[in-house]
Amino acid sequence: MNExxxxxxxxxxxxxxxxxxxxPNKTLLEVLxxxxxxxxTKESCGEGVCGSCTVLIDGAPVRSCLTLAVxxxxxxxxxxxGLRAGEKLHPVQEAFVNHHAIQCGFxxxxxxxxxxxxxxxxxxxxxxxxxxxxSGNICRCTGYAKIVEAIKSLAEEGR
Amino acid sequence: xxxxxxxxxxxxxxxxxxxxxxxxxxxxxxxAGGTDLLNRMRLRLIEPAFVMNISKLRDIDGIDVGETxxxxxxxxxxxxxxxxxxxxxxxxAIGEAAFLVAxxxxxxxxxxxxxxxxxxxxxxxxxxxxxxxxLERCHKRGGTLCLAVKGGKRCFSVYQGxxxxxxxxxxxxxxxxxxxxxxxxxxxxxxxxxxxxxFAIGADELLTKIIIPQPKGMFSSAYRKLRLRGSVxxxxxxxxxxVSVTKDKEVNACRxxxxxxxxxxxxxxxxxxxxxxxxxxxxxYEYMEAVDNLQMDGAxxxxxxxxxxxxxxxxxxDRLKEGM
Numbered sequence: 001m002n003e004x005x006x007x008x009x010x011x012x013x014x015x016x017x018x019x020x021x022x023x024p025n026k027t028l029l030e031v032l033x034x035x036x037x038x039x040x041t042k043e044s045c046g047e048g049v050c051g052s053c054t055v056l057i058d059g060a061p062v063r064s065c066l067t068l069a070v071x072x073x074x075x076x077x078x079x080x081x082g083l084r085a086g087e088k089l090h091p092v093q094e095a096f097v098n099h100h101a102i103q104c105g106f107x108x109x110x111x112x113x114x115x116x117x118x119x120x121x122x123x124x125x126x127x128x129x130x131x132x133x134x135s136g137n138i139c140r141c142t143g144y145a146k147i148v149e150a151i152k153s154l155a156e157e158g159r
Numbered sequence: 160x161x162x163x164x165x166x167x168x169x170x171x172x173x174x175x176x177x178x179x180x181x182x183x184x185x186x187x188x189x190x191a192g193g194t195d196l197l198n199r200m201r202l203r204l205i206e207p208a209f210v211m212n213i214s215k216l217r218d219i220d221g222i223d224v225g226e227t228x229x230x231x232x233x234x235x236x237x238x239x240x241x242x243x244x245x246x247x248x249x250x251x252a253i254g255e256a257a258f259l260v261a262x263x264x265x266x267x268x269x270x271x272x273x274x275x276x277x278x279x280x281x282x283x284x285x286x287x288x289x290x291x292x293x294l295e296r297c298h299k300r301g302g303t304l305c306l307a308v309k310g311g312k313r314c315f316s317v318y319q320g321x322x323x324x325x326x327x328x329x330x331x332x333x334x335x336x337x338x339x340x341x342x343x344x345x346x347x348x349x350x351x352x353x354x355x356x357x358f359a360i361g362a363d364e365l366l367t368k369i370i371i372p373q374p375k376g377m378f379s380s381a382y383r384k385l386r387l388r389g390s391v392x393x394x395x396x397x398x399x400x401x402v403s404v405t406k407d408k409e410v411n412a413c414r415x416x417x418x419x420x421x422x423x424x425x426x427x428x429x430x431x432x433x434x435x436x437x438x439x440x441x442x443x444y445e446y447m448e449a450v451d452n453l454q455m456d457g458a459x460x461x462x463x464x465x466x467x468x469x470x471x472x473x474x475x476x477d478r479l480k481e482g483m
Contacts, residue, residue, distance in 0.1 A: 002208045004164035024167035024210070027197075046160060047198050049391055051264060060238075060267040066197050067268070070167050071190070071212045114264065135390035136262025 009070050013038065014082030028072050029053045029064035032079060040080035040109045044138075051137030054110030055079050061114045080109035083116060091154060092116045099150035103141030111137045115151045125155050160201050160287065168211040173218055173336065176365055179211055181338040184362040187211050191234055192268040194261070195277040203288050204278075214270075219367045222246055231369040233272030233333075237322075241266060250371060251478065252380035252399045252471075256325035259382065262390045272366045275323055275333070275346070279316035279354045279422050280393065281452040283307055298355045307452035314354030315450045317419055319393040323349075324416035324424045325382050326369060328401040334368040335360060343370070350423030357422050376411075378403035379482065381474035383467040384418075387454055394419045395455045396464040398443065400471035402479060410476075415439050415468050419460070421448035427468075436472055440465035 004023055011018045011028075013036060020035050032038045032055070041064055044052040048066040055064045056078035083090040089097070092112050102108050111134060118125055118133040125133065130151045131144070139147060168187070170176035180187050188207035190196045191214050199205050213219075213234060220234040224245040231240065240246060240257035247254035260266050260274060283306035284291075284299045296302030298314035305311030323346060331346045346369070351359050360366070382399045386392035397418035405411045415427045425446040427439060444465040449457030 002164045002166070002206060004166060007167065023164065025162040025164055027162065030161075047201065048194055048261075048265060051262070054264060061264045062268050063194070063264060066192075066194050068167070068190075068193065068197070068210075068212070071169070071193070071214060074215075133263055136264040138391075 007070060010073055011036075011069065011077060012075065013077045014079060015076075022069065024068065024070045026069050027065055028055065028067040028069045028077070031069040032064060032077075038079050038081050042106055042109060044106065049138070050107075051110045051114065051134075052107050054113050054137065056113055056117055059117060059120065061110075061117045078113070080113060083112070090116070092119065092151075095150040095154050096147070099146050099153060101142065101146040101150040103139075107137055107139040107141075111139065111147055115147075115154075118151070119154055123155070125151070127152060130155065162197065162200050163203060163206040165200075165207055165210045168209055169215065170211065170213065171215070173216060173365070173367060176211065176213055176216060177336060177338045177363075179209075180365060181363050183209050187362075189213055189365065191270040191273040192236070192265075193273075194265055194269045195273055199278060202285065204285070213365070219272075224249065225373075227373050229371045229373070231271050231371070233270065233275075233366045233368060235271045237266035237269050237271065237274060238263070240271060249373075250325075250329055250380065252325040252328055252382040252401065252475075253322070253371070255382040256321040256384075256397075256399065259384050259394075260321045261392075265391075271322060271369060274320050275326070275349070275369070276358060276360070276366060277318075277320050279314075279318045279357045281307055281314075281316035281354070282454070283452060284316055307450050314422070315448060315452060316354035316357075316422060317448075317450070317453055318350070318354075318357060318422055318424065319395075319419050319453075320424075321382070321384065321394055321397065321418065324397055324399040324418040325380070326371065327416045327424055327426060328380055328399040328414055329371050329374065331369055331371045333366055334370065335364045336367050337361060337363045337365070347424075347426065352421070352423045354422035374401070374403055376403055376405065377479060377482065378412075379475045379478040381471045381478065383471045383474070385455075385460065385463045385467060392454075395453055396420065396447070396460045396467055398464060398467040398471040400468070400475045402472065402475040404479060413439070413472065415443065415471065417443050417446060417464050417468065419453070420446060420464060436469050439472060440468045443468040
């Protein structure tokens with residue numbers, strides 16, 4: 001068994017600094033859920049395929065299951081908990097609710113963060129651009145029609 | 160599944176990175192985006208004592224499109240390659256390959272160097288310990304047999320990188336640095352052709368740059384890929400085509416590089432015009448190692464590689480015509 005030393009890790013999550021001491025082999029997903037109790041970020045495949053663990057790092061959607069927490073220091077991390085303003089849901093979250101784009105909800109945090117990043121970069125995406133952006137986020141309940149509709153409604157507002 | 164234990168290293172520049180790997184050699188694994196390495200570690204296919212994160216090395220990140228050559232830093236994210244207008248205009252196949260890697264979220268993380276140096280895959284190898292414990296030890300795991308090819312004397316695992324075929328189509332070279340020296344080799348020379356040990360790189364070397372020479376005259380290119388889904392998946396067969404024409408609009412060079420065709424991309428050179436697309440496609444069919452060790456059967460992948468060869472040549476030719 002290889003040697004491993006615990007290390008101090010400082011993470012900026014949702015504009016708050018969190019200092020923890022942890023092993024370097026912990027993924028960002030594990031630290032978010034187990035140490036910071038931000039359980040909105042989900043674990044499903046654990047190998048970067050499904051997108052349920054998606055968080056934003058410096059504004060770009062990435063897989064937190066394939067990111068080492070220790071390597072995410074010095075970056076701005078946004079989880080689904082960081083999207084709402086107080087009790088008010090973010091418009092992307094509202095759109096998902098209003099368009100029934102949620103069934104079991106397991107893919108929703110990743111899907112919403114991916115949609116949020118897309119709309120931030122491109123406020124008026126076409127349907128093809130929407131489908132391309134969420135092509136790495138897998139939903140096993142609703143199909144994708146309602147999710148695409150929800151994002152499209154915001155794209156139309158952006159026009 | 161949790162990652163195995165390791166010590167974490169994070170150099171601040173290339174020089175420090177070279178010193179770190181010089182003293183640790185085989186015990187250190189280099190992590191750029193982490194999308195390939197961490198999965199291999201999670202499956203316990205590798206358990207390095209040290210993981211060195213190079214993702215913060217800005218000195219090997221970026222695209223410099225020049226008159227005689229274009230340089231892509233090994234740390235450049237695939238997303239940036241897919242979106243670079245200048246690079247896409249000139250080296251269409253390279254932009255297309257980057258666009259088609261995995262999914263957009265993965266290309267936000269994955270890098271040019273990491274994609275190029277991803278390990279070969281096989282359904283009898285890329286499995287968790289629980290599965291592998293029930294299988295005999297194959298060539299890739301230090302054994303003496305192949306589970307995919309009965310009686311196979313070597314490893315038939317498949318190189319499924321998207322970027323390498325496109326880079327090779329343009330005769331790209333790469334820069335490998337180690338403490339005290341640097342060498343530049345053709346991308347084709349990175350590969351051993353042996354699935355068990357697919358790369359000809361020293362344990363103390365770091366891939367820092369890719370250099371794409373500027374082709375002469377009018378040229379175009381295209382990349383086509385077969386996969387199960389329209390996103391996420393590795394190529395199950397692929398083809399990158401490069402075509403150039405003379406001033407008189409006669410085709411004077413056509414190169415096709417096929418991927419997911421064995422332990423390394425396979426290069427086919429030949430003059431081309433509409434009449435001999437079939438010839439190139441036939442060659443691709445013959446070069447393809449059609450082994451049943453990926454998510455689609457080998458016979459289908461072999462048929463499709465010849466189809467992709469034709470599609471890639473046709474797309475490159477159509478683009479040339481549009482540009483004329």
